[in-house]
Amino acid sequence: MSSSISAQALSELNPLPRLLMGPGPINADPRVLRAMSAQLLGQFDPQFRQYMRDTQELYRGVFETANTQTLCIDGTARSAIETVMVSIVEPGDRVLVASFGRFGQLKAEIARRVGADVRVIEAEWGTVFDLARIESEIRAFSPKLLACCQGDTSTTMLQPLAELGALCRRYGVMLQVDATASLCGTPLPVDAWQIDCVTGALQKCLAGPSGIAPITLSDALCETIMRRRHVEEGLRPADYRPGAGRIITSNYFDLAMIIDYWSDRALNHHTEATTMLYAARECARIFLQEGHAAVYARHALASRAIVSALEAMNLRIFGDTSNKMPNVTGVWIPDGVSGDRVRTAMLDEFNIEIGTSFGPLHGRIWRIGAMGYNARRDAVLTTLAALETVLAGEHHRFTRGAGVDAARAVYQAG
Ligand SMILES: Cc1ncc(COP(=O)(O)O)c(C=O)c1O
Numbered sequence: 004m005s006s007s008i009s010a011q012a013l014s015e016l017n018p019l020p021r022l023l024m025g026p027g028p029i030n031a032d033p034r035v036l037r038a039m040s041a042q043l044l045g046q047f048d049p050q051f052r053q054y055m056r057d058t059q060e061l062y063r064g065v066f067e068t069a070n071t072q073t074l075c076i077d078g079t080a081r082s083a084i085e086t087v088m089v090s091i092v093e094p095g096d097r098v099l100v101a102s103f104g105r106f107g108q109l110k111a112e113i114a115r116r117v118g119a120d121v122r123v124i125e126a127e128w129g130t131v132f133d134l135a136r137i138e139s140e141i142r143a144f145s146p147k148l149l150a151c152c153q154g155d156t157s158t159t160m161l162q163p164l165a166e167l168g169a170l171c172r173r174y175g176v177m178l179q180v181d182a183t184a185s186l187c188g189t190p191l192p193v194d195a196w197q198i199d200c201v202t203g204a205l206q207k208c209l210a211g212p213s214g215i216a217p218i219t220l221s222d223a224l225c226e227t228i229m230r231r232r233h234v235e236e237g238l239r240p241a242d243y244r245p246g247a248g249r250i251i252t253s254n255y256f257d258l259a260m261i262i263d264y265w266s267d268r269a270l271n272h273h274t275e276a277t278t279m280l281y282a283a284r285e286c287a288r289i290f291l292q293e294g295h296a297a298v299y300a301r302h303a304l305a306s307r308a309i310v311s312a313l314e315a316m317n318l319r320i321f322g323d324t325s326n327k328m329p330n331v332t333g334v335w336i337p338d339g340v341s342g343d344r345v346r347t348a349m350l351d352e353f354n355i356e357i358g359t360s361f362g363p364l365h366g367r368i369w370r371i372g373a374m375g376y377n378a379r380r381d382a383v384l385t386t387l388a389a390l391e392t393v394l395a396g397e398h399h400r401f402t403r404g405a406g407v408d409a410a411r412a413v414y415q416a417g
Pocket of ligand 1: 109152183184
């Protein structure tokens with residue numbers, strides 16, 4: 004054994020059992036962890052191909068879509084966002100980004116890096132867009148693609164999407180929705196809402212780890228992608244004809260090749276992250292077994308409990324509460340209280356993680372999540388009880404116990 008390697012580095016992995024009540028990641032459902040301990044398989048093993056097909060079928064259910072191309076990208080949520088953009092957008096194509104937080108900025112950043120002509124419209128952090136504003140920007144800019152979040156975790160705001168897809172179709176614009184943080188926490192019926200592409204993640208309301216991203220693509224969007232199909236050397240089938248469109252400039256994120264890989268053609272691409280696929284499959288099974296309506300109701304109930312508790316603790320909720328994400332709540336840090344000290348005490352003394360936010364909101368709000376496996380009464384009440392204790396230590400003025408009582412009352416009322 005090399006003497007230069009520290010005892011710490013060589014110590015056994017044994018993390019403290021944190022309760023993750025921030026904006027995500029959250030604790031995985033134990034069923035997901037069990038699924039991830041299943042033995043590895045090769046990606047062309049007939050058993051594994053069946054698990055891939057199962058996963059596609061399950062996510063069609065999750066997304067409420069008939070889209071054939073519903074699959075998973077190996078990577079975190081931003082890898083799926085980037086995969087879509089690099090595969091659709093050609094240099095100079097116009098992309099409109101409707102940004103109402105840090106993750107809107109991320110989509111603008113990715114679009115610029117793929118060479119798009121990007122126009123960003125911004126809603127003040129803590130608010131969302133009304134449709135008329137987006138429509139007038141579409142008219143003025145005629146983009147190929149409109150990209151926006153459903154829920155932007157940085158501001159805890161939820162953009163209403165029910166009519167945005169139809170609006171985009173009227174103007175011949177493709178719509179890309181980043182539902183990393185909202186998928187399975189709030190309704191997102193992809194076909195009914197006419198959304199061309201949705202990307203998600205497991206580490207929020209799907210109760211799994213980060214590292215694989217479910218995605219669904221409309222047939223029309225796939226046609227655009229398949230016009231750019233260029234199979235890499237060494238894998239080309241005998242009947243191969245390259246697409247007429249420009250080659251996709253990323254190999255790893257080439258959706259045309261990824262579609263070929265997931266299809267019955269089973270053209271090789273990357274080595275599938277077997278364990279992550281097991282996780283994605285189990286997350287979808289858990290969600291569908293509980294049922295869309297029941298899961299959304301569980302998140303909404305947790306949100307109501309947290310909001311009423313925080314208000315009873317003499318705290319002010321951040322942003323436009325009528326457009327708040329149900330799975331994460333922003334709350335202003337009161338004057339005279341150190342946001343970081345509170346978060347550190349929550350973590351060190353109670354093993355509970357809550358978040359702050361980014362940019363202008365860093366150190367000004369906390370974000371308390373209750374999502375996926377953690378959108379449970381016990382997790383919510385434990386977090387609120389700890390927060391009350393720590394806030395009392397900060398000399399914040401409120402009635403001790405009022406927060407937990409208010410949350411319990413919400414749960415008792417159902
Ligand atoms: C709305 C949204 N989009 C994108 C991301 C990026 O996700 P990832 O860190 O999995 O790449 C996040 C992460 O929290 C997010 O909340």
